[in-house]
Amino acid sequence: MYAVISPEKIEIPPESVLKIPGSWTEYKTLLQQLGDRSIPRLKYRPGEIWLMSPLPEHGRNASLIADMVKAILDYLGKEYDSFTPIMMSLPQTSGIEPDYCFYIDNWQVISGKKRVNWEVELHQIW
Numbered sequence: 001m002y003a004v005i006s007p008e009k010i011e012i013p014p015e016s017v018l019k020i021p022g023s024w025t026e027y028k029t030l031l032q033q034l035g036d037r038s039i040p041r042l043k044y045r046p047g048e049i050w051l052m053s054p055l056p057e058h059g060r061n062a063s064l065i066a067d068m069v070k071a072i073l074d075y076l077g078k079e080y081d082s083f084t085p086i087m088m089s090l091p092q093t094s095g096i097e098p099d100y101c102f103y104i105d106n107w108q109v110i111s112g113k114k115r116v117n118w119e120v121e122l123h124q125i126w
Contacts, residue, residue, distance in 0.1 A: 005051070012040050012053045022049035027095055044095035062099035069102060081107040 003012045005020070010033060012018050018040075022030075027044040030051075034042070043050040066082065073080050081103045103110045 003051075010034060010040060010051070012051050014053050016053050018051040020049050020051070021047060023047070024095075031095075041097050042095065043097070066100040066102075069100075073102075073104065078104060079107055080104045081111045 003016070003018050004010070005012075005018075010030065022044075024044065027042065027049050030042055030049065034040075040051040040053045043052065066084070070080075070082065082101060084098070084100045
């Protein structure tokens with residue numbers, strides 16, 4: 001299977017990572033084009049867009065690790081908030097969709113929010 005990236009279609013082979021030159025605007029356009037699809041995953045670094053197509057094993061491993069982190073946090077009696085999926089966007093700087101997010105020391109900043117404005121919340125977290 002070949003990679004296809006066009007205004008009508010985005011397809012990349014399983015277990016592949018494709019790095020292409022691109023702007024923040026092009027990254028946001030690709031995100032809109034994908035809509036609610038989970039594959040491919042997109043990541044943005046200044047001047048570069050990454051398209052990734054993880055295998056099911058990746059999701060199982062991510063889920064197992066998240067379950068282990070939750071068990072440890074529960075055992076330690078730590079308050080936290082966690083969720084997936086989420087797009088973490090800092091305009092013109094970074095765009096990433098992590099497998100799982102945990103907020104431990106600053107969980108109150110995120111807890112209960114339906115949308116996260118990373119430009120605001122990151123300043124409260126750091």
